[in-house]
Amino acid sequence: MDHFKLTDGILHAEDVPLPTIAQEVGTPVYVYSRATLGRHARVFREGLGELDNPLILFAVKANPNLAVLRVLQREGFGADVVSGGELRRALAAGMTPDKIVFSGVGKTRAELELGLDTGIAQFNIESREEGRELAELAAARGEKARCALRINPDVDAGTHEKISTGKADNKFGVPLHHAGEAFAELGALPGLALEGLAIHIGSQLADLAPLETAFGKIGTLLGQLREAGHTITRVDLGGGLGVPYRTGESFPSPADYGAMVARVTRDWGVQLVFEPGRVIAGNAGVLLTRVVRVKRGLNNPFVIVDAAMNDLARPALYGAWHDFEPVAQTEERMTANIVGPICETGDTFATNRDCPALVAGDLAVFRTAGAYGATMASSYNSRGFVPEVLVSGSDYAVVADRIDAGAIMDAERVPEWLD
Numbered sequence: 001m002d003h004f005k006l007t008d009g010i011l012h013a014e015d016v017p018l019p020t021i022a023q024e025v026g027t028p029v030y031v032y033s034r035a036t037l038g039r040h041a042r043v044f045r046e047g048l049g050e051l052d053n054p055l056i057l058f059a060v061k062a063n064p065n066l067a068v069l070r071v072l073q074r075e076g077f078g079a080d081v082v083s084g085g086e087l088r089r090a091l092a093a094g095m096t097p098d099k100i101v102f103s104g105v106g107k108t109r110a111e112l113e114l115g116l117d118t119g120i121a122q123f124n125i126e127s128r129e130e131g132r133e134l135a136e137l138a139a140a141r142g143e144k145a146r147c148a149l150r151i152n153p154d155v156d157a158g159t160h161e162k163i164s165t166g167k168a169d170n171k172f173g174v175p176l177h178h179a180g181e182a183f184a185e186l187g188a189l190p191g192l193a194l195e196g197l198a199i200h201i202g203s204q205l206a207d208l209a210p211l212e213t214a215f216g217k218i219g220t221l222l223g224q225l226r227e228a229g230h231t232i233t234r235v236d237l238g239g240g241l242g243v244p245y246r247t248g249e250s251f252p253s254p255a256d257y258g259a260m261v262a263r264v265t266r267d268w269g270v271q272l273v274f275e276p277g278r279v280i281a282g283n284a285g286v287l288l289t290r291v292v293r294v295k296r297g298l299n300n301p302f303v304i305v306d307a308a309m310n311d312l313a314r315p316a317l318y319g320a321w322h323d324f325e326p327v328a329q330t331e332e333r334m335t336a337n338i339v340g341p342i343c344e345t346g347d348t349f350a351t352n353r354d355c356p357a358l359v360a361g362d363l364a365v366f367r368t369a370g371a372y373g374a375t376m377a378s379s380y381n382s383r384g385f386v387p388e389v390l391v392s393g394s395d396y397a398v399v400a401d402r403i404d405a406g407a408i409m410d411a412e413r414v415p416e417w418l419d
């Protein structure tokens, strides 16, 4: 359920007509709905209603905009971060260290230090090597770093291969077969309080079965580790729940997910941690764009929009589908290739797409752009970064300014010795 709806034939974000935003802020622009974010946060929490005191952390990578993070902080969410930058953003948005978990295979020494300085709830350690380094840094301060060991369960999540993270050949976590040894070694280090397990097998999962298989493996490991004398108080089940990108697609709901988790983890006796990203933010945002021109092709016409692969990378990176819809309702239809202005054929949002007929100057949206949209933007072709807007009822605010190519150039230097 999202709050981007037609009213009198015009697409609105909550109560704000999108043409108003296009006119006042310009296009392309990301538009987020506060009501949708809040609703998704509540639906996710309610889905976990059978669990005792779950810790729910938003995966900041999905949408690190400070205003978005603040909305979720107000909903009681903490943060799953994967870099020093994300950690700083979570703190800036008011998330408290007791609700911050730091994941990622390549945390640098400086990032580990930042996590220790901040006193975060948990480091999700992804290798023995990382665990040793963290232990040394914490011990030098006379501290014990609270951490969980991320396990790679070798389960195929059945999603796009670039966003699968739980197969044996993926770089994430410690192989399940090494978990016992790793726990024995790291658990004995004075700098670590290793009391948790973590898992995350991939993103945009359409099916709960792989998650259930992976959680089952974690449950077995939990029993084995306890038998070996380890104390485990927390299990972080990661994120991964998929969302519909196409009208009519159906995905497991947070309630289905919560029921499965409650069933599988019934006897675990731990606090469960969750790191949802896409399911919270995906359908809470659109990328609003204007048609620059419609170019006749030998086959399909090309609808050239002012957004490009640098603004929304998912179609170019993963061949991902985003529904494309005009802002003003129209009955006439066309079959078109929808492309951006960038000098690559990969800058194609859709081919052979049956869509409403559009002409130069029309406004349209790419839907489901609230997660892994603005956050994955680049300045390729010196296009700068598009602004972001948060709508709340009939109000809206620009929550990230446009950063144009000139502002990016200000950060560059041509050394004198080149002349």
Ligand SMILES: Cc1ncc(COP(=O)(O)O)c(C=O)c1O
Binding pocket: 059, 062, 080, 103, 104, 165, 200, 202, 203, 204, 238, 239, 240, 241, 275, 276, 277, 278, 279
């Ligand atoms: C460790 C970790 N946690 C959480 C997430 C969030 O995943 P999603 O947006 O699919 O919920 C990701 C991304 O896949 C991740 O790598």
Ligand SMILES: N[C@@H](CCCC[NH3+])C(=O)O
Binding pocket: 061, 163, 203, 204, 314, 371, 372, 376
């Ligand atoms: N960037 C990916 C998701 C990556 C998930 C991160 N672990 C996407 O747009 O679908």
